[in-house]
Amino acid sequence: MKTFTLLQEVVHIPTKKKGQVITTKVDREGKQMVEVKYENGTTGWSIPEALTNFIQDSVDHTGEFLSD
Structure with a gap:
């Protein structure tokens, strides 16, 4: 379930x-x-499933993800 904080x-x-x-x-x-x-x-009013955080979605990730 998606959760969102105020502001x-x-x-x-x-x-x-x-x-x-x-x-x-x-x-x-x-x-x-x-x-x-x-x-x-x-x-x-909206349900959380209809929302997305645009700051995270607007970032292009480059490089590799390293495991622990």
């Missing part, structure tokens, strides 16, 4: 909108919900 910068995958997490809550069914404030000033 984390995210992208809403279906709409490609960038925003910031302003609230998280658990609904009656035990599912996490995330409220995002988008760059244009609007807010909306």
Whole structure:
């Protein structure tokens, strides 16, 4: 399950909108919900699966991963 912290910068995958997490809550069914404030000033609720952290996703990794 994806978890997000307050003020984390995210992208809403279906709409490609960038925003910031302003609230998280658990609904009656035990599912996490995330409220995002988008760059244009609007807010909306989303499920974590529809969000991605754009800072991590925008970084190109080069080189090799070394094991311990």
